[in-house]
Amino acid sequence: MGRIIFLLEEVSMKALLDGLLPRLFPGMEFLCIAHEGKHDLRQSVPRKLKAWREPGVRFIVLHDNDGRDCKALKKEIADLCRQGNKPETLIRIVCQELEAWYFGEPEALAEAYQKEELKTLNYQARYRISDEIVKPSDELMSIIPEFQKKSGARLMGECLTRDRNRSHSFRVFLSGVRAEFNEIRGISSN
Numbered sequence: 761m762g763r764i765i766f767l768l769e770e771v772s773m774k775a776l777l778d779g780l781l782p783r784l785f786p787g788m789e790f791l792c793i794a795h796e797g798k799h800d801l802r803q804s805v806p807r808k809l810k811a812w813r814e815p816g817v818r819f820i821v822l823h824d825n826d827g828r829d830c831k832a833l834k835k836e837i838a839d840l841c842r843q844g845n846k847p848e849t850l851i852r853i854v855c856q857e858l859e860a861w862y863f864g865e866p867e868a869l870a871e872a873y874q875k876e877e878l879k880t881l882n883y884q885a886r887y888r889i890s891d892e893i894v895k896p897s898d899e900l901m902s903i904i905p906e907f908q909k910k911s912g913a914r915l916m917g918e919c920l921t922r923d924r925n926r927s928h929s930f931r932v933f934l935s936g937v938r939a940e941f942n943e944i945r946g947i948s949s950n
Contacts, residue, residue, distance in 0.1 A: 776914070802837075868925075872916055882926065
């Protein structure tokens with residue numbers, strides 16, 4: 761059976777996925793490769809895709825949009841995947857930053873940080889649509905002073921769920937991972 765290789769923008773994405781994926785997709789073989797930001801990821805994508813020789817591998821690129829136009833960004837990354845001779849690579853864009861996924865599930869934030877009052881964050885208008893929060897990492901630091909990107913990602917990887925999360929980009933990401941995993945297992949997504 762093949763595995764899924766995740767090409768990630770940053771270390772916090774790896775910390776999140778290393779905890780999240782085994783819980784939500786038991787039995788899935790995967791490898792998360794973190795990069796040192798957008799520039800490093802973009803340079804790496806065509807090279808890694810061209811060089812990878814392992815049979816049965818599926819690739820997923822995960823990239824923050826940070827206020828950019830999602831369609832234009834996705835097209836740029838798709839061009840990099842074509843340069844790497846893997847145009848079938850799945851590309852997922854996080855709106856706006858990874859931390860928006862945390863706001864999509866305030867119950868998980870409350871559990872991770874053991875702060876009951878975080879459960880009601882989505883009642884506040886500015887947090888209601890998590891994918892529209894401009895700088896979710898800054899917002900988290902203002903409401904959870906001890907929040908740090910990498911350790912926060914590790915905590916949230918243990919708490920986020922498939923069913924409660926309201927972040928559209930999180931749900932689209934999970935749907936894409938599920939489709940790739942099913943493809944590897946020979947299960948039709950139809």
